[in-house]
Amino acid sequence: MSLNISINSFAYPESPKGIKVLSNISFRVGKGEHVSVLGESGCGKSTLLHLIYGLLNLDKGEIFYGKKQLFGPSHSLIPGHSFMKLVSQEYNLMPYTSVAENVAEYLTRQNKTQDLERMTEVLQTVGLLDLKERKVETLSGGQKQRVSLARALAKAPEVLLLDEPFSSIDTFHKNSLRRNLFTYLKEHGISCITATHDAKEALSFSDRMLVLRHGEMLQLGTPEKVYASATSVYEKSFYGEVSTLPAGILSEEPLHLFPHHLKISAEKTPLKTTVKASYLKGKTYLILGEGNSGIVFFEHFEKLDKGATVYLSLV
Numbered sequence: 002m003s004l005n006i007s008i009n010s011f012a013y014p015e016s017p018k019g020i021k022v023l024s025n026i027s028f029r030v031g032k033g034e035h036v037s038v039l040g041e042s043g044c045g046k047s048t049l050l051h052l053i054y055g056l057l058n059l060d061k062g063e064i065f066y067g068k069k070q071l072f073g074p075s076h077s078l079i080p081g082h083s084f085m086k087l088v089s090q091e092y093n094l095m096p097y098t099s100v101a102e103n104v105a106e107y108l109t110r111q112n113k114t115q116d117l118e119r120m121t122e123v124l125q126t127v128g129l130l131d132l133k134e135r136k137v138e139t140l141s142g143g144q145k146q147r148v149s150l151a152r153a154l155a156k157a158p159e160v161l162l163l164d165e166p167f168s169s170i171d172t173f174h175k176n177s178l179r180r181n182l183f184t185y186l187k188e189h190g191i192s193c194i195t196a197t198h199d200a201k202e203a204l205s206f207s208d209r210m211l212v213l214r215h216g217e218m219l220q221l222g223t224p225e226k227v228y229a230s231a232t233s234v235y236e237k238s239f240y241g242e243v244s245t246l247p248a249g250i251l252s253e254e255p256l257h258l259f260p261h262h263l264k265i266s267a268e269k270t271p272l273k274t275t276v277k278a279s280y281l282k283g284k285t286y287l288i289l290g291e292g293n294s295g296i297v298f299f300e301h302f303e304k305l306d307k308g309a310t311v312y313l314s315l316v
């Protein structure tokens with residue numbers, strides 16, 4: 002079944018008069034599809050998930066799951082929907098019981114063998130099998146976040162809403178967790194909407210991306226399309242530092258460039274730059290320079306001396 006979201010407008014009762022938190026948002030999430038909602042802090046990502054989950058009443062618009070219309074708390078005694086699970090930044094765990102007991106709360110409790118298999122499967126997916134017997138209060142923030150994900154999976158939802166699901170998880174565990182989790186969701190046909198400000202995560206793991214700005218849809222499409230059609234500084238800044246060059250410096254048009262678009266030229270060019278700092282990024286350095294057009298960022302294989310003058314050209 003697919004989820005069809007159409008939000009004409011939404012504002013909190015406390016929002017300043019005339020200010021909409023979300024407007025003109027319309028998209029569909031197919032069965033097993035993963036849509037990432039990308040946007041800066043405060044653009045309305047959590048609000049969107051809370052509306053879909055039924056924690057808020059929609060002002061104008063409608064949300065359908067298949068043929069069933071989904072309503073907010075004014076229509077139901079217990080907000081939320083049984084086929085859907087929201088993993089938010091507040092983990093809502095039972096701190097004085099074990100990881101296993103926290104997860105077991107969401108198992109069917111009808112078939113012991115199946116429950117045990119499921120418990121093992123979800124704990125493996127989030128990488129917590131070894132900590133099964135540990136009391137939740139003794140876990141780190143990232144481990145608690147993983148328990149919260151395991152609980153959501155244990156419930157076998159048809160739709161999973163993830164609000165910054167990896168925000169407390171270190172890079173070491175994050176990469177494998179993301180691979181395991183999104184593979185698990187695909188294998189089980191679970192539809193997923195992830196709110197994130199990590200564009201690299203959205204590019205790598207989602208089927209489609211929805212880019213929000215000030216509560217409005219800026220882009221909707223495959224990661225390839227969204228990345229390729231990012232033209233504004235706002236859209237490009239998700240993927241890294243952006244240098245803005247006015248028209249007439251390296252091109253007739255103004256340019257918004259990623260660091261890998263610029264290189265040091267052996268010849269003099271119209272883009273003269275004084276090096277301000279070099280930041281090691283691994284294989285290369287990110288160099289911050291001040292040019293005749295303002296701040297520029299470019300990649301270089303060596304660290305450059307502060308104060309050095311270089312000329313840049315397009316790659």
Ligand SMILES: Nc1ncnc2c1ncn2[C@@H]1O[C@H](COP(=O)(O)OP(=O)(O)OP(=O)(O)O)[C@@H](O)[C@H]1O
Nearest residue numbers: 013015016022040041042043044045046047048049
């Ligand atoms: N309960 C509330 N009452 C009034 N305004 C709210 C409420 N919750 C959020 N807002 C406002 O709505 C806007 C969108 O907030 P929201 O939490 O949806 O953004 P977000 O994109 O999820 O941000 P973040 O990435 O920081 O979590 C913000 O301007 C926020 O201040």
